[in-house]
Amino acid sequence: LDIPERTLRMGPTAIGPGAYVFNSYPLINAENVYKNFRREKGDQRTYIRTRSAWGGLQRTGSTLWSGDVVARWDNLKDQISAGVNTGLSGLANWTHDIGGFSVEARYSNPAGMKPADKAEWDELNLRWFQFGAFSPVFRSHGEFPLREVYNLAQPGTPMYDAYAEQMRTRYRLMPYIYSLAGDVYQRDGTIMRGLVMDFPSDLKARDINDQYLFGRALLVAPVTEYKARSRPVYFPQGADWYDMLTGQKFAGGRSVTVQAAVDKIPVFVRAGSILPTGPAIQYTAEKLDGPLTLVIYTGANGTFSLYEDQGTTYAYERGEFSNIPMTWNDATGVLTIGARTGSYPTMPANRTINVRFVSGPGADVGNFDAAPARTIQYNGQAVEVRR
Template identity: 40%
Template sequence: MKKTLYLSVVLFIAYTSIAFSQSYQRLGQGVKTITQSIAIEVQFYSPQIVRVLKQPQGNVLKKESLAVIKKPQQTQVDISAQHDTVTLKSSAVEVKLNLKTGGVSFVSAVSGVPLFTEKDYGTQFTHVKDGNEASFDVRQAFILDKDEVIYGLGQQPNGKLNQRGQKVYLRNENTRVCIPFFQSVKGYGIYWDSYAPTTFTDNIQETAFDSEVGNCADYYFMYGGGADGVVTQMRDLTGQAPMMPLWVYGYNQSRERYKTQFELVDVVKRYRALKVPLDGIVQDWQYWGKDDNWNAMSFDATTYPKPQLMVDSVHLLHAHLFIVSWPGFAPKTPQFQEFKQKNMLINFDTWPPGANTRPYDVYNPEARDIYWGYLNKGIFSLGPDAWWLDSTEPDHINIRDKDFDQPTFLGTFRSVQNAFPLAHTKGVYEHQRDESATKRVVLLTRSAFAGQQRYSANTWSGDIRSDWPTFKKQIPNALNFSMTGLPYWNADIGGFFAGNWNRGGGINNPEFKELYARWLQFGAFTPMMRSHGTDIPREIYQFGKRGDQIFDVVEKFINLRYSILPYIYSTAWNVTHNSGSIMRPLYAGFGQDKQGYEVNTEYLFGKSFLVMPVTDKGVKSQDVYLPAGTKWYDFWTGEIAEGGKNIERATPIDILPLYVQAGSIIPWGPKVQYANEKKWDNLTIRVYPGADGEFTLYEDQNDNYNYEKGVYATIDFAWNDKERTLTINEQKGAFPGMITKRKFNLIIVKPNHGTGIETTSPDKTINYNGRDIKVKF
C-alpha cells in the first residue's frame, strides 16, 4: 500500500523568526524553508532562470543533473517578506513563495503580468519501492490559464501542435521522444528534471508532472518572452548545439540495408553519373555478419572484405559515410564478454529478437570508455564521417516488470531510463572530440533527451509507417521537438515501413510515388534531408530517368536544397551562436498572431521561409495561412499576398506551397554535385522588398572545430525598404582559404516575377572585396 506525504501544516523554528509568519533562510541567490513537512529551495540561476527544488523534510540529497549543466551565475536578486509571502525579484522575473502552502508563483518583473503558478498543495510524495530501495512517486501540479497554448514534450506522435488537454506517458520508445518540458505562448518554459517514466497530464483542473520514482520535485522555470527566447534559456541551461559540417546539410541517401560494400559504393557512383547531388551515404546494420555477432563493430570478411577501400572509395567520390552502431551486443561479441565480466550489461532483451543481446550500461563512464575503444579501433580508425546511433531508447523487447529494477551505475534502470540516449551520445561525442578535432562529430540518433543538442545529435522520428496520416504527423512532431530546445530533427523520407505498398506494385505504385515525392519536398526543408526505408528502395534512379515525372520532382527538390545551402548553413550558425532554431511554428515568428498558434500543417524554416507540405493524396490545392504583420511572396511566382489571411494555392506534383517573408535576404548557392564542390565566390543575393530586412552570411572551413576559436567569417546584409538600398557590410573575421574577392549577383524580387530555381537575370552585379558597400535600386 502506498503512503502519500502531502503538504500538511508543520511549524518549525528557523534561523530568524517573525511571530506572525512562517520563517525562511536566505541562501545565496535564493531562499529555503520548510513548509508542510516539505523542504523547499528557490534559487535564481540567472535573471531569467529559476530552480525550484522540493523534497521531504529530513531527506539528504545531493543531486547532479544529467541534463542541466549551467551553474548559478551572479544575479542581483532582491528578497523581501510580507506576512506569509517571500518575494524574490530579478530584473526579469518575480517569484512569490507562500510560506504557509509552499506554493510558488511567477510574475513578469517588467510588466507585472502573472506567468505561471503551482497549484495549492500541489506537491505530493508517495512512498514506493524502486528495486530494493525506498523511493517516492513524485508529483507536482500547476495551474495554467484556460486558453493558454503550450508546445513541447519532445516528439509525441499524437498529431497535435498544442499539447493542452493531453495525458502523455513520457517513456522513450521507438517513434516517441519523451522530454518533460513545455513552453507557453505567455513566454515561459518549464523543465521537469526527472529521467524516470513520467506522466504529463493537462486537464481543466491542473497541469502536472508525475514521475514514477525520485527523491525530489525539481523543476526550472525560464522566461524568454517568446518561443525563440525560451529556447535560448533552455540552451543556456542544458548546453549549446555545435556546428555540424557543411556536407551534412546536403542530401543523404540510405536504405535498410546495403548488403555489401560494392552495393554501397555503386549507389554513390550512380548519383555521380546522373549528376544528381549527393553528400552522404548510410551503412545500416548487419555489416558485421549474422545476428549472433550483433554490433561487433567490425566488418564481415565476405560481404565487406576491404572496408578501408570502401571508405576511401566513398571519399574519392566526394561523399561521406555514416556507419551504424547500436548500444546492444550479442553474446558472441568480445564487447559482450568484456561488459559481462565487468558487470556493465543491463540484463534485459534488446534488438534483435532471439539473439540474447543486452545493452551496455551507458551511465557508467568506464563502460562508455570501453564502448568507444571498440568503436574507434574497429570503425573510426578507417575514417568514416558520421555515426548512426540506432536504438538509442533503447529497444526493449520481451518486457518484464523486473527489467526496470535492473541496476545501472546511477541507480535502477527505471530511475534513469529516459536519459539513456543522452548518456549514450555523450560517450560517442566526447570520445570522438578527444580523438580528433579535424572532423566534426555527426550523430544520427533515434531518440533524445534534454541537453542532447550539446552532443551534435540529429534525431530522426523513428521507424514510422509509410502512409499519409503518419506523414501528416511529422510536422507537429518536428515543431514540438524543436520547441523543446533541440534544433536538429529529421524523418525517413517516404516512411520506414513501406511493405504495404508492395501489394500495389511497390516502387511502381502511383500512390507510393506521390507520397514519396511529397515527403521528399518536406525533407528538403528539414535540418537533415535523408531518404531511408525498408521494403522499397528509394534511390532516385529507382523512379526511372529524367523525363519521368517523379524522377524530375525528386531531382528538382534535391537541387533546390543545394541552392539554399548558404541560407541553411548560416541558419545553422544562428543555432550555434545565438541559440536559434531551424524549424519553428508560426508562433515563434509571429507571437502576436493568435490565429497561427495551433496551425500544425505549416511552419517557418529559419526566419524567412514559410513551408506548407502537401500531406494528403491527390490534392489539387491547399489552403495556406499567411501570418499577419507582413507581406508574403509566393516563392515560385513572386506573387505578393498580405498576411493575416488564408489563400488557396494550387499544388501540382512539382510544387510545394512555399512563401518568403517580405524583407528577407536569401543567398543563393551555385549548382553543385556535392556541398563543397564550389566556393561561394559568385553568389546570387535575392532581396524580397516590402519591409526592412537583414541577414548574416556565415562561412568557415566547413569542417573541424576551428570556428570555436573564432576562425570564421561573417558578412552582414541590410535592406532599407524606404530608400531601396542594400548595404553589404565589411567582412568580419578570417579563416584559411577565405574568399577575399567575389561577385554578388543582386536580384530585387518583383511581384509576379518568377523566383524559383529557374535562372533569373540579376538587377545588378557587384564586385565585393570585403569592404562596406551600398547599392541603390
C-alpha cells in the same frame, strides 16, 4: 517488446526507477561517442544520428530522427509537428525517414504492386521528399523498396524531374541553410520553427500544426493528402508573403487556398527577407568561392547575416569563421552589404555578388539563374547597392 516486458526491463536502476531515468540514456550514449570521437579524430567534426534524445543532446554533434515511421499520409503529416516541437525543445538538428521507413505489405514488392498502389506510393514519396528538402537534415531512408531517386523514378520522366528539382533547390539554398546552421551554434537559433516563434501575438498561428518556418524567411506548407492539388495556407499576421516560385503576394493574417501541383511544394518568402542563394552544385564543398545571389523580397525592412567557415573542422570553436551582415532599407531601396567580420584559412577574399529584387509576380521569380538587377565585386568592405 510489449509494455509490461519493457517496464520490467527498464528498472530498477542504480539511480532510480527505469521509468524515471530511461529517456536520459540516449544523452549519456551520445556524450560518450562524441567525446571519444573527438579524442581520437582530433579536429574532424563528429556526426551522430540517433532515434532517441534528451535535453542537452545538441551539445554532442547529434541529429535526432523521428524513428521508424510508417509510409502513410498521416505519418507524413505528423512529422511536421514532430519537427517543430523538437525545435521548440532546443534540438535544432532533426530529420525524418523520407517516404517512411516501414512499409505496408501492398508496397513491399515493387514489381508486383497494383497500379493504384504504385500511383499512391509514387506520390507519397514525392510529397515526403519535397518536405525533406525543407527540413533541417535532408535524407531518404527506409526498408525495401529502395529509396534512391533513380529507384523511385526513371530518368527522363516527370516524376524523376520533380525529385531532381527539389535536390537542386536544396543545394541552391545552401548559403541560407548553412547560415541557419551557424546561427544554431553562435546564437542558439532554430532551423525548423513553429509559427508562434516569430509571430507570438498571432493567436491563430499557435494552432497551426501543418506549416512551419524554415529559418525566419521561408514559410513551408507541405502537402500531406493523396491526390491533393491545392491546400489552405495560413499567412501569419504582421508580414506579407511572396510565393517563392511565382512572386504572387499574400497579405498576412488570413488563410488562402493555394495551388499545389504534384511536382510543387508551397513555399513562401516573408517580405523584407534577404535570401542568399548559391551556384548549382552537386555536393556541399563544391564552389565555395562561387558567386552569391541575394534575392530581396521588397515591402519591408530586413536583415541577414551570411555565416561561413571551413566546413569540416572545429576551427569555428576557435573563432575561425566569418559573418557578412546585410540590411535592406525598403523606404530608400538600399541594400547595405556590411563589412565582413572574422576570417578562416580557406575564406575567399573576393566574391561576386548578384542582387535581384522581387516585388510581385514575374516569369523568372523562381529561377535561380535569372538575370540580376545588380552585380558587385565584394572584397570584405561595406558597400551599398541601390535598387
